[in-house]
Every structure is written in structure tokens, then in C-alpha cells.
Amino acid sequence: MSNNAMVSRVEGDRVLVLERVFDAPRELVFNMFKEAEHLKRWWGPRGWEVPVCNIDFRPGGVWHYCMKCEDPNQGQFYGMESWGKGVYKEIVEGEKIVYVDYFSDAEGNTNEALPSTEVTLAFIDAGGKTKLVNRGEYATAEALKTVMDMGMLQGITETWDRLEERLNAVK
Structure with missing residues (x-):
């Protein structure tokens, strides 16, 4: 793991911004988010796998996936499935992905019982490295609080650690 810890901040009361620098070229980091074969190897917190990952990577396209807890040490979560869906709004190849x-x-x-998030991922060239900025905008402050209370910050930190490990394995 690198010394490039994730930095997080809340803007206003409904926007969570996460930033981290990865020691990999921007094009490679971008590809990690657009190709199912990559996402299946790093998406989700430690102990969770992605047995289903279907991507139609274009504006209006859908990314539908399942995370499943495969770690018996995670107690009540073991065997649990968590399904998600992203609907792409904007894609600028190598630079930006916007999805809900x-x-x-x-x-x-x-x-509908759980909050949705408009996510903007910016991939910024940092001299051979990539600064990834994830801006998540929620409909209300309560929606942001709901996902924070669900452990989202720990989950995304572990997810980005796994992304870094995947980048190191393929670069």
C-alpha cells in the first residue's frame, strides 16, 4: 500500500469529496472504471467479491453489479449480496465519468428506500501518476448521513486500496 492516503471532505451538507493519488498513468486508472474484467477484481471492500458485473459504458448506459461477502470473519455479512446500479450521464474518455x-x-x-448519489469521477494527470477525485452529491444532508452511517467511508477506503493493488499488478 502507498503513502497516498485518501483525503475526504464534506462541501456544504450534501457533497462528499474523496481524493487520492495513484502511482499509475491516467489512462490505466480510467480503464479500471470502464472495464468489467478490472472492476470485478477490485470493486468493493475487503472480503467482498463481484460475481456479477455488466457494463454498457456510454452515456445512458448502465453498470449493474453484485458484491458478495466471501469472508466468514465478517460475521453477519458473510454470504450477503449487495446489488448496485450506475447510470452513466457523461463520459469524457480518460478524464471524467459522471453517473448516478x-x-x-x-x-x-x-x-428507492436507500439514497442515490450523483458521482463525478475526475482523472487528473499528475506527472505519470493520477489524482482521482470522486465528488458524490446527495439529494439531502440526511441521505449523505445515511450512507456515512452504513460505513461507506471505510468501504471506499478499502475499495481504493484494492484498486491500488490491482494497478500495481497490471502496470
């Missing part, structure tokens, strides 16, 4: 992230079921139906 939803909790869903296995059929891709949105779970």
Missing part, C-alpha cells in the same frame, strides 16, 4: 449510483436488486430495479 443506486442501490438495486438482482433485476436492476432501483431501491
Whole structure:
């Protein structure tokens, strides 16, 4: 693991910004978010795998996936499945991905009981490294609090650690 810790800050009361520098070229980091074969190897917190990952990587396209807890040490979470769906709004190849992230079921139906997030991922060239900026905007302050209370910050930190490990394995 690198010394490039994730930095997080809240803007206003409904926007969470996460930043981290990865020691990999921007094009490679971008590809990690657009190709199912990469996402299946790093998406999700430690102990969780991605047995289903379908991507239609274009504006209006859908990314539908399942994370499943495969770690018996995670107690009540062991065996649990968590489905998600992203609907792409904007893609600038190598630079930016904007999508709305939803909790869903296995059929891709949105779970309206849980908050959605408009996510903007910016991939910034940092001299052979890549600064990744994730800006998540929630409908309300309560929606942001809900996902924070669910452990989202720990989950994304572990997810980005796994991304770094994947980058190191393929670069």
C-alpha cells in the first residue's frame, strides 16, 4: 500500500469529496472504471467479491453489479449480496465519468428506500501518476448521513486500496 492516503471532505451538507493519488498513468486508472474484467477484481471492500458485473459504458448506459461477502470473519455479512446500479450521464474518455449510483436488486430495479448519489469521477494527470477525485452529491444532508452511517467511508477506503493493488499488478 502507498503513502497516498485518501483525503475526504464534506462541501456544504450534501457533497462528499474523496481524493487520492495513484502511482499509475491516467489512462490505466480510467480503464479500471470502464472495464468489467478490472472492476470485478477490485470493486468493493475487503472480503467482498463481484460475481456479477455488466457494463454498457456510454452515456445512458448502465453498470449493474453484485458484491458478495466471501469472508466468514465478517460475521453477519458473510454470504450477503449487495446489488448496485450506475447510470452513466457523461463520459469524457480518460478524464471524467459522471453517473448516478443506486442501490438495486438482482433485476436492476432501483431501491428507492436507500439514497442515490450523483458521482463525478475526475482523472487528473499528475506527472505519470493520477489524482482521482470522486465528488458524490446527495439529494439531502440526511441521505449523505445515511450512507456515512452504513460505513461507506471505510468501504471506499478499502475499495481504493484494492484498486491500488490491482494497478500495481497490471502496470
